[in-house]
Amino acid sequence: MNSRDLRVIFFYEFKSNHSGSVAAQNINAAFGEGTVNERTIQRWFKKFKNGDESLENEPRGRPESTLDDTVLRAHVESNPRTTVREIAQELGVSTATISRHLSTIGKVKKLDKWVPHELNENQMKNRFEICSSLLLRNQREPFLNRIITCDEKWILYDNRRRSAQWLDANESPKTTPKAPLHPKKVMITVWWSMAGIIHFKFLNAGETVTALKYKAEIEVMHQKLRQMQPALVNRKGPILLHDNARPHVSLIVANKLAELNYEVLPHPPYSPDISPTDYHFFKHLDNFLRDKKFTNLEQIKNDFQSFIDTRDLNFYENGIQKLVTRWQKCVDCDGFYFD
Numbered sequence: 001m002n003s004r005d006l007r008v009i010f011f012y013e014f015k016s017n018h019s020g021s022v023a024a025q026n027i028n029a030a031f032g033e034g035t036v037n038e039r040t041i042q043r044w045f046k047k048f049k050n051g052d053e054s055l056e057n058e059p060r061g062r063p064e065s066t067l068d069d070t071v072l073r074a075h076v077e078s079n080p081r082t083t084v085r086e087i088a089q090e091l092g093v094s095t096a097t098i099s100r101h102l103s104t105i106g107k108v109k110k111l112d113k114w115v116p117h118e119l120n121e122n123q124m125k126n127r128f129e130i131c132s133s134l135l136l137r138n139q140r141e142p143f144l145n146r147i148i149t150c151d152e153k154w155i156l157y158d159n160r161r162r163s164a165q166w167l168d169a170n171e172s173p174k175t176t177p178k179a180p181l182h183p184k185k186v187m188i189t190v191w192w193s194m195a196g197i198i199h200f201k202f203l204n205a206g207e208t209v210t211a212l213k214y215k216a217e218i219e220v221m222h223q224k225l226r227q228m229q230p231a232l233v234n235r236k237g238p239i240l241l242h243d244n245a246r247p248h249v250s251l252i253v254a255n256k257l258a259e260l261n262y263e264v265l266p267h268p269p270y271s272p273d274i275s276p277t278d279y280h281f282f283k284h285l286d287n288f289l290r291d292k293k294f295t296n297l298e299q300i301k302n303d304f305q306s307f308i309d310t311r312d313l314n315f316y317e318n319g320i321q322k323l324v325t326r327w328q329k330c331v332d333c334d335g336f337y338f339d
Helices: 003-015 020-031 038-049 069-078 084-091 095-104 121-140 211-228 230-236 251-259 276-289 297-309 313-332
Strands: 147-156 185-193 196-202 239-241
Touching (some): 003 038, 069 095, 147 313, 185 211, 185 276, 185 297, 185 313, 196 211, 196 313, 211 230, 276 297
Parallel strands (some): 147 239
Antiparallel strands (some): 185 196
């Protein structure tokens, strides 16, 4: 016998003016002990007595609070960092109601996105103006194949990172050692163009780039470029794209670049998103090195060489050609970061 059939009998017993205890005895005697309990019958009798003779269950839980989605949207958009609990308190509804309505209007909670620097108005204006001018220049006279770009990077000996793992419910996760506060690392300088790698060098342990070292690297790179792309050096003239690190913009470096007849492409400060070595070369290198652990410098050098050996010409061409779309994105964002 289903629950609705029992409610029909409850209603019959109620109309027969039986008490709840008598009704329970009658039903259990007819259909077997434990079919119903007196408390359930008393609840239904009370409902019938109050004039509600419906045999359907009343909805359970709290009654649905009325909440205007327009009001909720305006509240969230005026303060995107507010919490569900704070909204519920201010609007006088439950947190479950807020969560449900937020989903309805398409709002989801997302963490802030890290950016390289908190740009001020002047820095954004500088990025906008430089990218605009480079776009116009490249439209008038394409120059991407003349660009030589470079940067420095620390390579860690231990590139393992803590990450989530798909496991059975009763299976313990694998362990990963916590990274030390000052991990062992080595610095590398890389010079490249659409034609491929021109020059790279690993610095000695604990050594960083200075203006004198950078000047010396330019001289070595220039000799290799002369052999690799003589037409670029002798006729067209290379255009150097590097960031505004202090060694890069020192007077002795500026004099050396002028002596070698290098043009320096304008590049706004705090702009790795429009630096091909950052957004392309080093990004792919990081993926290549992920989860690898080295015990000596020779292993790192061999792995870096493997990385270079597995890149074809399209890799370098694509990295430089992306500059145009990235300059455009920067302009479209009024100089703010776009990824």
